[in-house]
Amino acid sequence: MAIVPLAVLAMVGCQKAKKETRQPAPTPQVSVVTVQPQPIMLTTELPGRTSAYRIAEIRxxxxxxxxxxxxxxxxxxxxxxxxxxxDPASFQATLKNAEAALARSRANLPAVQSRVDRYEELLAEKAVSQQDYDDANASLRQAEADVQYWQATVETARINLDYTxxxxxxxxxxxxxxxxxxxxxxxxxxxALATIQQLDPIYVDVPQSTTELLRLKRRLADGRLNRDDMNHKIATLIMEDGATYPQEGTLQFQDVTVDPTTGSVTLRAVFPNPDGSLLPGMFVHTVINEGVNQAAVLIPQQGVSRDRRGNPISLIVDDESKTALRMLTVDRAVGDQWLVSAGLASGDRVIVEGLKMLRPGTLVKPSPFHAADANPAKATPPAGAPN
The missing domain is CATH 2.40.50.100 (RNA polymerase II/Efflux pump adaptor protein, barrel-sandwich hybrid domain)
Structure with missing residues (x-):
């Protein structure tokens, strides 16, 4: 019985020793990206089909x-x-016939002209009547008209012969x-007897939804995009096999009519096709430059998560090295990054790695994030990018 109290005292002493040696939890380490607005060229990838630059049906x-x-x-x-x-035989005969008739009319013209000249002199001497002079003059006008008629007939026959x-x-x-x-x-x-198609250059017709068109106009109106900085070469092609077409094209025009069945307008681009590798009717993807965003905010996609309602959010590190929540407005994906249009400011440190078990207000130890394959200049949005 005397041994039991001693054992109890020993256990209590061990527990106190453990509490005294327990270390505080380490500060979580996170990797952050500092927001730095930068100019980028925004592009849109749209499917399209090639069509001939000019078509002539031979008839x-x-x-x-x-x-x-x-x-x-x-x-x-x-x-x-x-x-x-x-076969030109009948047309050659028609031409010769018209030329002979023209020669006959021309041969008759001088005699009629001489008669009119004599009657004009005799009329002054009252040797012929006015009626005789008028008849001769009418014959002259008729002879001149016959010459003009057969001249036109000869020209028509020659044209028809050329048409053979x-x-x-x-x-x-x-x-x-x-x-x-x-x-x-x-x-x-x-x-048609045959059809000729001019393939160099070649057209690429691309349908663009009116929703995207209106969104683009709003960006230009808000000043988020600047088309003055765009190059003349504003379109590239991705072929059916995934290869990039080596020649760049230009956007020629945008249709003014909306297709009621698809709710889209047609954009037409012109591409050089010197080797004839592009044929009419081919399915391609066209990457069209929208314009330059002079202050684009790009953050890696792993730095953006969703709340219960599906809204994009990010955790940043404030000046006291504590985490803070930011609600974002995401425009589109740019390569492996998100283009953020609202919610972040220049200098914000967005947490990219180490987000597990973090809550707003948690003290963290930030370090710079290094992306191995970051490519912020590439601006091709994939299908289904958030708006």
């Missing part, structure tokens, strides 16, 4: 029999190059021929 302008096809399908042709030859040589109106690549030698064609027939 005959006279009726006739196709004698020859003078091109190879699928090759480049030059403007003015002869593509088809229609069907030439290329533009330079470009010609497709397959819809007729062969021996085919009968008619003037301005609905079916």
């Amino acid at each position: 005959p302008q006279v009726n006739g029999l196709v004698q020859k096809r003078l091109f190879t399908e699928g090759v480049d042709v030059k403007a003015g190059q002869v593509l088809y030859q229609i 040589r069907i030439t290329a109106p533009i330079s470009g690549r010609i497709g397959r021929s819809n007729v062969t030698e021996g085919a009968i064609v008619t003037a301005y027939q609905p079916v």
Whole structure:
């Protein structure tokens, strides 16, 4: 019985010794990024399709029999190059007939002119009546009109003869021929003989939603974007296989009509295509420069979390090395970073790593965050970026 009190006293002494040797909890270490506004070029990636710069459908302008096809399908042709030859025999005969009639009218004209001159002299001497003079003068006017008529007929016959040589109106690549030698064609027939498409340069038509269009206009009006600093080369292409097209293009125009079925407007860009690698109808992604944000705030994506309502938030380190909560307005993703339009100021230290178990007001030990592959200049928003 005497041993029990001694054991109890020994246990109490051990517990007091443990309480005296317990160390205080260490201060959490966090990695922070200091907010520094910087100018960046904002871009939008939109799907689109290529289309030919110019298209010419070849149709005959006279009726006739196709004698020859003078091109190879699928090759480049030059403007003015002869593509088809229609049988010219009947048109040559028509031209000769008109030229003969013109010669006859011209041969008759001097005699009528001489008669009018003589009647004019005799009329002054009252040797002929006024009616005879008027008849001769009318014959002269009719002879002159006949000459003009046959001149026009000759010109028409010559034009029709020229139309028997069907030439290329533009330079470009010609497709397959819809007729062969021996085919009968008619003037301005609905079916084209062939189609020529100019592929250098080439158009890229991109639909942009009216929502994005209105948002862009608000950014320009608020001064968050500046288009004066944009380069002339404002568009790049990403091909179907993911490769970047080596040539840069320019935005040519924006359509003024909204497509009621899709709620979008069409943007048209022009790209050089010297080697013909872009063909009409190809599906591409177009990266279009929106403008320059002179004071963009970018923070790594891991530094932004969500509250219970889904609102973006961040923890910062204040001047007393304590954490503080900031409510953010996130514009879009820029590479592996978020573009923050509201909620942070220059000099704020945003916690990027070490966020576990942190609460506002917690004393922390901050250190600079070093991103291995940070690339803040790249500004291509992925699909589904928060607004």
